[in-house]
Amino acid sequence: MNTRLTEMMGINYPIVCGGMMRLAYPPLCAAISNAGGLGNLTAAMYEDRESFRGAIQETRRLTDKPFIVNVTLLPSIGVSDDRYAMYFDTLTDERVAAVEISGTPLHRYQNGFYLKKLKDAGVKLFHKVGSVRHGKSAEKAGYDAVFAAGVEEGGHPLNENVATTVLTPRMAEELSIPVITTGGMADGRGLAAALCLGAEGVMMASRFINTRECAVHEKVHEELIRRQENETVLYGNSIGLQGRALLNESIREVLKIEERGGGLEEIIPHIAGALGDEIWQKGDVERGLVAVGQSIGLIHNVLTCKELLDGIVQDAEAILKSNLRRFS
Numbered sequence: 001m002n003t004r005l006t007e008m009m010g011i012n013y014p015i016v017c018g019g020m021m022r023l024a025y026p027p028l029c030a031a032i033s034n035a036g037g038l039g040n041l042t043a044a045m046y047e048d049r050e051s052f053r054g055a056i057q058e059t060r061r062l063t064d065k066p067f068i069v070n071v072t073l074l075p076s077i078g079v080s081d082d083r084y085a086m087y088f089d090t091l092t093d094e095r096v097a098a099v100e101i102s103g104t105p106l107h108r109y110q111n112g113f114y115l116k117k118l119k120d121a122g123v124k125l126f127h128k129v130g131s132v133r134h135g136k137s138a139e140k141a142g143y144d145a146v147f148a149a150g151v152e153e154g155g156h157p158l159n160e161n162v163a164t165t166v167l168t169p170r171m172a173e174e175l176s177i178p179v180i181t182t183g184g185m186a187d188g189r190g191l192a193a194a195l196c197l198g199a200e201g202v203m204m205a206s207r208f209i210n211t212r213e214c215a216v217h218e219k220v221h222e223e224l225i226r227r228q229e230n231e232t233v234l235y236g237n238s239i240g241l242q243g244r245a246l247l248n249e250s251i252r253e254v255l256k257i258e259e260r261g262g263g264l265e266e267i268i269p270h271i272a273g274a275l276g277d278e279i280w281q282k283g284d285v286e287r288g289l290v291a292v293g294q295s296i297g298l299i300h301n302v303l304t305c306k307e308l309l310d311g312i313v314q315d316a317e318a319i320l321k322s323n324l325r326r327f328s
């Protein structure tokens with residue numbers, strides 16, 4: 001399946017893994033790239049240069065295919081400029097194939113110094129955005145492509161809440177650089193739909209949790225199969241950073257705190273990163289932030305990355321061909 005995304009990155013399938021804090025480690029990243037997609041290594045899990053460089057090198061030992069590195073650029077949540085400098089310097093030195101920026105656009109950080117540095121090193125730059133104007137601004141600044149992130153997505157959808165089905169064609173009609181749909185994408189129907197809407201591919205994250213190569217407790221896999229599309233919720237508007245997460249005990253508490261006007265100090269204990277290991281490694285999904293998207297309604301099994309990606313592309317091709325026949 002060839003699109004401008006597969007051509008730009010030299011990959012077989014137009015399917016990218018999104019950044020996933022605590023989950024997108026080298027083995028999963030490499031498995032996705034080896035299966036023909038674009039695996040993701042998430043920088044925020046590494047606090048120093050040695051471990052970050054080590055993770056890039058470990059991924060390269062596991063795959064000779066390209067992969068993308070997520071940098072969530074949110075200086076406002078207390079990550080230091082030194083840490084970001086370490087990420088961008090290492091990514092430049094290592095000349096990784098591609099970088100996914102979310103949060104602050106790279107051209108608005110440090111006067112675009114790192115954007116230029118990464119581009120000069122030949123790194124492809126992708127920005128995850130939730131609006132047409134942010135997409136246009138990224139294109140103007142020299143990004144190579146954008147992820148059009150609809151409100152269905154896990155993580156932090158923009159609080160304008162535009163759905164993927166509208167955001168994708170709007171971005172495709174306004175931008176010249178490739179647009180890749182994210183939010184609600186989990187199977188061949190999604191990929192076929194995204195291509196019809198003008199995208200060059202899809203980014204998925206939640207779906208990749210239910211792969212054999214994603215190192216989580218079996219209870220997490222079972223829970224994602226059991227939970228449906230109406231069991232995630234938007235939270236965080238009162239503190240200026242909207243997120244989407246699984247509806248569980250902690251998020252119910254957060255919603256109550258927000259409703260009565262409570263502040264960040266009250267919210268943090270319920271969603272703190274420290275709870276992450278309990279969730280993913282011990283399978284306690286009722287406590288803490290499980291940042292999944294509405295696409296969990298489309299997760300019915302656990303597959304290897306290869307089974308998942310082969311299946312998605314075969315299904316998408318079949319759907320596109322059969323519908324051509326149906327309507328001609």
Ligand SMILES: Cc1cc2nc3c(=O)[nH]c(=O)nc-3n(C[C@H](O)[C@H](O)[C@H](O)COP(=O)(O)O)c2cc1C
Pocket residue numbers: 017018019020021023042044070071072101102128149152153154155156182183184185203204205206207290291292293294295296
């Ligand atoms: C468990 C999990 C952790 C995530 N962590 C990050 C992150 O650290 N940075 C980021 O930019 N996006 C993060 N995201 C968002 C994804 O990269 C992606 O934009 C979104 O999940 C796509 O929607 P989907 O999950 O329905 O496929 C995370 C998503 C999940 C499911």
